[in-house]
Amino acid sequence: MAAPADPRLARTRAAAPPPPPPPPPPESVPDTTTQQVQAPSDGSAGAKSNSGDDYKLKFCTVCASNNNRSMEAHLQLASANYPVISFGTGSLVRLPGPSITQPNVYNFNKTSYDQIYTELATKDPRLYRANGLLPMLDRNRNVKFGPERWQDWKVGTPRVSERFKADSGSQGTEAGVVDVVITCEEKCWDAVVDDLLMRGAPMNRPVHVFNVDIKDNHEEALVGGKAILDLAGRLNEAARQEREKNPGTWDQGSRTGFDERVPVLLAEWQERWPHLPALWTLAWF
Numbered sequence: 001m002a003a004p005a006d007p008r009l010a011r012t013r014a015a016a017p018p019p020p021p022p023p024p025p026p027e028s029v030p031d032t033t034t035q036q037v038q039a040p041s042d043g044s045a046g047a048k049s050n051s052g053d054d055y056k057l058k059f060c061t062v063c064a065s066n067n068n069r070s071m072e073a074h075l076q077l078a079s080a081n082y083p084v085i086s087f088g089t090g091s092l093v094r095l096p097g098p099s100i101t102q103p104n105v106y107n108f109n110k111t112s113y114d115q116i117y118t119e120l121a122t123k124d125p126r127l128y129r130a131n132g133l134l135p136m137l138d139r140n141r142n143v144k145f146g147p148e149r150w151q152d153w154k155v156g157t158p159r160v161s162e163r164f165k166a167d168s169g170s171q172g173t174e175a176g177v178v179d180v181v182i183t184c185e186e187k188c189w190d191a192v193v194d195d196l197l198m199r200g201a202p203m204n205r206p207v208h209v210f211n212v213d214i215k216d217n218h219e220e221a222l223v224g225g226k227a228i229l230d231l232a233g234r235l236n237e238a239a240r241q242e243r244e245k246n247p248g249t250w251d252q253g254s255r256t257g258f259d260e261r262v263p264v265l266l267a268e269w270q271e272r273w274p275h276l277p278a279l280w281t282l283a284w285f
Contacts, residue, residue: 055243055250057236058083058178061228062188065093066147069184069214071140072225074169077232078143083172087150089191095133098124108149113141132218143168151195155285156203177285180235181207182228184214189279201284208262211279227273234265
């Protein structure tokens with residue numbers, strides 16, 4: 001027979017308060033960080049968030065032989081994901097040789113940077129490495145096929161061959177036109193502007209032509225390339241802002257606003273780079 005329950009325990013149980021209910025589960029808060037990083041598979045969110053970056057100005061850099069200054073600027077613009085092509089304005093590609101009266105001379109449009117590199121490395125590797133030609137050509141052959149001549153460029157002809165597709169910065173330049181030309185020497189600027197005048201503007205397409213005066217040596221080319229990249233960034237940001245204010249195609253409204261801002265942008269840029277004298281004009285393709 002079971003023993004009777006202790007009445008003291010019964011009183012203790014009755015006096016004890018009931019345990020509190022468990023707290024409600026926390027409300028689920030969406031992880032906004034994850035949502036911002038992850039985009040839907042159809043890419044719509046990415047297109048929306050980068051709507052201001054969809055359009056980029058197309059650039060062209062120019063020096064005498066399309067080897068040092070224009071190629072350094074080409075590389076820096078391409079590395080920043082700008083569409084860019086480059087040219088030289090000389091009659092031939094001229095590079096320093098063993099003496100001032102013995103330059104190394106090559107044809108535009110036909111000779112590759114790799115061919116020039118191989119020839120000079122065979123002739124005198126010590127000389128051409130010491131004067132910076134071999135490192136420069138090694139850089140160039142990793143950017144595009146070879147030097148091109150401005151006067152031989154058929155503006156508006158599509159650049160869609162395998163040769164052009166392999167060039168750094170080629171994406172966006174397939175139509176064979178640019179919005180901005182930046183030369184690296186005043187005589188190159190003169191040659192470009194004169195050539196555009198002689199062509200007679202068959203496309204009736206405006207193009208801004210700048211000159212950033214850069215000494216033709218490797219150290220100054222590096223500094224000049226950074227300055228040109230800075231100028232390109234200012235121009236592209238202004239173009240983006242104008243497109244946001246005037247949605248639609250580039251030539252319907254937003255282009256006019258951008259063109260009007262260019263002199264002010266150049267003046268602001270010149271204050272930052274006073275040792276690189278600049279010129280500018282509006283020309284036509």
